[in-house]
Structure formats: C-alpha cells, structure tokens
Amino acid sequence: MTTTTPPTATTHQAPPYPRPSTPYRITPTRILRSEWHKLRSLRSTWITLTTAAALVLGVGLIMGGTYTSGGGDSDVDIVVLTLYGSLLGQLCVIVLGILVTAGEYATGMIRSSLTAVPTRLPVLWAKAAVFSATVLTVMSTTALTTFAAAQLFLHDTDQAASLTDPGVLRALAGNAVGITLLSLIALGLGSLLRSVPGAIGAFIGGVMILPEVLGMLPYETVERALVYFPTQAAGALGSATPIPGTAAPGPALLALCLWAAATLAAAALSLRHRDA
Numbered sequence: 001m002t003t004t005t006p007p008t009a010t011t012h013q014a015p016p017y018p019r020p021s022t023p024y025r026i027t028p029t030r031i032l033r034s035e036w037h038k039l040r041s042l043r044s045t046w047i048t049l050t051t052a053a054a055l056v057l058g059v060g061l062i063m064g065g066t067y068t069s070g071g072g073d074s075d076v077d078i079v080v081l082t083l084y085g086s087l088l089g090q091l092c093v094i095v096l097g098i099l100v101t102a103g104e105y106a107t108g109m110i111r112s113s114l115t116a117v118p119t120r121l122p123v124l125w126a127k128a129a130v131f132s133a134t135v136l137t138v139m140s141t142t143a144l145t146t147f148a149a150a151q152l153f154l155h156d157t158d159q160a161a162s163l164t165d166p167g168v169l170r171a172l173a174g175n176a177v178g179i180t181l182l183s184l185i186a187l188g189l190g191s192l193l194r195s196v197p198g199a200i201g202a203f204i205g206g207v208m209i210l211p212e213v214l215g216m217l218p219y220e221t222v223e224r225a226l227v228y229f230p231t232q233a234a235g236a237l238g239s240a241t242p243i244p245g246t247a248a249p250g251p252a253l254l255a256l257c258l259w260a261a262a263t264l265a266a267a268a269l270s271l272r273h274r275d276a
Contacts (some may be wrong), residue, residue: 013225026117028126034116035126038109039134044099049134052092053142057149059085064150069158078161079171079240082150083143086238090179093135097183098199100131101267102190103235120271124191128264131187132180139176167240178234181256182207183232188263192270207231228255 039045060082067073073081101124104110117123147163154160163169185207190199211229214222224230227247236243236252247255 026119026122028122031117031122031126032130032158034113035123037128039100039130043127045096045134048099049138050078052089053138055092056083056085056089056139056142057146059088060146060150064153067154067157067159074158077171077239077241077243078154078159079147079168080166080177080243081159082147083175083238084173085146085177086175089139089142089168090117090182090234093139093179093183094186094203095200097131097135097186098190098203099188100127100190102194102196102199105194106169106196124264124268124271127191128184128187132184135183136180139179140173143172143175165240170249171238171240174237174239177253178237178256181260182230182234184260185263188260188267191267192263198222204209215218216270228252230256230259233259 063073063081063084067081104113113123114120144163147168151161161168163172186199186203189202190196193199193202207230211226211232215226227236227245230249233247233252233256236246237249237256239246242248246252
C-alpha cells in the first residue's frame with residue numbers, strides 16, 4: 001500500500017512595511033526658530049525698527065550739527081545730548097513689542113501657536129527672547145553709530161568725547177538695555193491685555209504719564225519711589241554722568257529688570273489660565 005506524504009506547508013512572510021516615523025518633537029530650539037521666523041517675516045518689524053534707528057540717528061545728527069560751545073546745552077551729559085532721539089525711537093520699539101503679542105490675538109495667529117505648543121508658556125518665553133535679542137542688537141548698533149556720527153560735528157567743541165571716556169560706553173549700552181527692557185514691558189502688556197489699543201493706552205497711561213502725575217504729590221516717599229519707575233530708571237541708565245534726583249545705574253537696572261519680569265510673569269499667568 002502506497003502512502004503519500006502531504007506537501008510541506010510553506011510559510012509566507014508578510015511584506016515588510018516601513019516603521020512609523022518618529023513624531024515631531026517640540027524643543028526650545030524649534031520654538032525659538034519659529035518665533036524668529038514670524039518676527040523677521042513681518043514687514044512691520046523692519047519698518048518699525050528702521051524708523052526707530054532713523055529717528056535716533058537723525059536727531060543725534062541734528063543735535064551735533066547745531067551745537068555751539070557755551071550754549072544752553074553745554075551742561076547736558078554728552079550721551080544724553082547725542083541720543084536725545086531715543087525718546088522717539090523707544091516709542092516705535094514699544095509699539096512693536098505690543099504688536100508681537102497682542103497682534104497675534106488680533107489676527108487669530110495665536111491659536112495656531114498654542115495648538116503647536118500646548119504647554120503655552122514656551123511660546124511667550126521664545127517671543128520675549130527673540131524680540132529682546134533683536135531690539136538689543138539694533139539699538140546697541142544705533143547708539144554706537146549715532147555717537148560716532150555726532151562726534152564728527154562735536155570734535156572741536158566742549159562736548160567732544162570718545163568711547164574711552166569714563167562712563168560713555170556704559171551709558172551707550174545702558175541706553176540700549178533700557179529701551180529693550182521697556183519694550184519687554186510692552187510685550188508683556190500686549191500678552192496680558194490681548195489688545196493693541198488697550199496695551200498702548202496702558203503703557204502710555206501707566207508707565208509714562210502716571211509717574212508724572214504722582215510726582216506732583218508733596219510726599220517725599222513718593223518722590224524717592226518714582227526714581228525706580230520704568231521710564232525714570234531707563235533714563236538713569238543712559239547717562240555717562242550721574243543725574244541729580246535719579247537712581248544709580250545699578251539699582252536702576254535692577255528695578256527695570258524687576259518691572260519687566262513682573263509684567264511677563266503676569267502675562268504668563270494669564271496665558272496659562274485663560275483661553276486663547
């Protein structure tokens with residue numbers, strides 16, 4: 001009797017499939033890169049920064065070109081005289097700081113940013129870091145350029161100075177740092193209030209006008225406290241020689257940093273607990 005051997009079963013292997021790709025990871029570097037791309041891709045960024053630099057440089061050249069020895073400005077600090085246009089330039093940078101945060105709420109872009117970064121707070125920190133680095137670079141370059149250009153007219157007057165003179169380089173750096181910290185306060189207000197007009201009004205009223213109103217009060221305690229308010233502290237940083245009635249550069253810088261940190265902390269708390 002013949003027996004048949006059953007055919008051997010063959011094992012068929014499933015065709016290989018590619019493994020799923022690694023999910024996109026959110027890292028601080030990528031968030032910074034994203035915020036830098038958003039900041040530099042807006043025409044308003046470069047228009048505002050260029051306008052601020054042009055105002056500082058233009059006013060500095062006018063002050064240098066029209067200055068005469070022994071005039072009414074002979075007792076003005078050389079850096080304050082040269083960078084007088086910073087009062088106008090900082091307004092442009094402050095508006096830009098508000099637009100960086102409140103502008104995204106106005107356009108609805110903030111929803112995309114917070115959807116991509118659900119933890120939320122890294123978005124605010126990245127905005128503050130990218131914006132402050134940009135403003136500090138632009139305003140530092142502007143301050144150095146304006147001082148050097150103004151000295152072309154002032155070299156043979158009683159306001160002739162150089163970068164190596166005591167306090168000059170510190171005051172130029174202090175001017176840029178002061179404007180940068182003021183603009184960070186504006187950025188924090190923009191995130192906190194989520195309204196461009198509202199944040200501009202709050203900055204002008206609370207940071208610029210309120211100290212002037214409080215200064216009218218006949219109280220010595222108020223007068224001592226006012227020197228540590230944001231605009232007054234920023235003014236003290238931009239002078240090569242001590243200005244009577246203002247804080248020393250060290251305490252002024254600390255006070256301005258605390259104002260900026262407090263505003264950003266309030267903005268972070270709001271961002272964490274409020275809907276976009």
